[in-house]
Amino acid sequence: xxxxxxxxxxxxxxxxxxxxxxxxxxxxxxxxxxxxxxxxxxxxxxxxxxxxxxxxxxxxxxxxxxxxxxxxxxxxxxxxxxxxxxxxxxxxxxxxxxxxxxxxxxxxxxxxxxxxxxxxxxxxxxxxxxxxxxxxxxxxxxxxxxxxxxxxx
Numbered sequence: 001x002x003x004x005x006x007x008x009x010x011x012x013x014x015x016x017x018x019x020x021x022x023x024x025x026x027x028x029x030x031x032x033x034x035x036x037x038x039x040x041x042x043x044x045x046x047x048x049x050x051x052x053x054x055x056x057x058x059x060x061x062x063x064x065x066x067x068x069x070x071x072x073x074x075x076x077x078x079x080x081x082x083x084x085x086x087x088x089x090x091x092x093x094x095x096x097x098x099x100x101x102x103x104x105x106x107x108x109x110x111x112x113x114x115x116x117x118x119x120x121x122x123x124x125x126x127x128x129x130x131x132x133x134x135x136x137x138x139x140x141x142x143x144x145x146x147x148x149x150x151x152x153x
Contacts (some may be wrong), residue, residue: 003137010133017126024119028112035108042101050097054090063085 065079141148 006133006137008133008138010130011136013129013133014126017123017129019030020122020126021119023123024115028115028119031108031112031115035105035112038108039101039105042097046101047094047097052092054093058083058086058090 063082064078065082
């Protein structure tokens with residue numbers, strides 16, 4: 001009568017697989033939401049803070065340049081060119097920060113997709129164990145058909 005154990009073991013494996021899939025799906029949803037929160041945090045907090053800091057630095061540079069006086073005889077070191085260089089650096093810093101934010105978001109979303117795939121794998125393992133248990137039960141019934149007096153004999 002081991003076939004009962006095989007059937008029940010298969011059913012238990014199937015239920016465990018489904019439960020694990022639900023856990024992984026919830027974890028994937030949390031990971032995706034965390035990615036969205038990081039993007040919102042960057043757009044609403046970090047980027048404005050970076051832009052304000054750059055504006056303060058730009059203002060300080062302008063004041064320092066005005067205090068030092070205008071010296072036109074040195075090529076490449078005029079206040080205008082220094083301010084232009086600073087603006088280019090600031091734009092580059094903002095571009096890098098935005099790029100890093102996008103890469104972080106994509107990495108978090110990819111992690112959530114991998115977690116969902118692990119959940120599907122757990123469900124598949126459970127279904128496979130269930131089918132194996134049913135097949136083992138059928139084999140046991142067939143092997144012991146004389147003892148069980150089964151309809152298969």
